[in-house]
Amino acid sequence: MYSKKEIEKIxxxxxxxxxxxxxxxxxxxxxxxxxxxxxxxxxxxxxxRPLSMASKTSLVYDSTSxxxxxxxxxxxxxxxxxxx
Numbered sequence: 090m091y092s093k094k095e096i097e098k099i100x101x102x103x104x105x106x107x108x109x110x111x112x113x114x115x116x117x118x119x120x121x122x123x124x125x126x127x128x129x130x131x132x133x134x135x136x137x138r139p140l141s142m143a144s145k146t147s148l149v150y151d152s153t154s155x156x157x158x159x160x161x162x163x164x165x166x167x168x169x170x171x172x173x
Contacts, residue, residue, distance in 0.1 A: 135150070
C-alpha cells in the first residue's frame with residue numbers, strides 16, 4: 090500500500106518546502122493527490138505542526154524525527170509502521 094519510494098518522495102518535498110518557507114509550521118495543499126493512489130483523500134500536508142492541532146485528514150511531517158504521520162483508527166501512526 091505505501092511504498093518506500095513514495096514516502097521518501099513526500100518527505101523530500103516536505104524538507105524542501107520547510108527550507109524555502111523557513112516557518113515554524115507549514116500547511117500546504119497536498120500536491121501528490123493525483124500521482125500517489127493512497128494520498129488521494131489527503132487534503133493537505135502539515136509540516137512540523139503538533140499532532141494535537143493537526144487535521145485528521147492531513148499527513149503530518151515531523152522534521153525533528155524525520156517521520157510522516159497519518160491518522161488511522163483513532164490515532165496518529167507513523168507511516169513507516171503501516172508499510173508492508
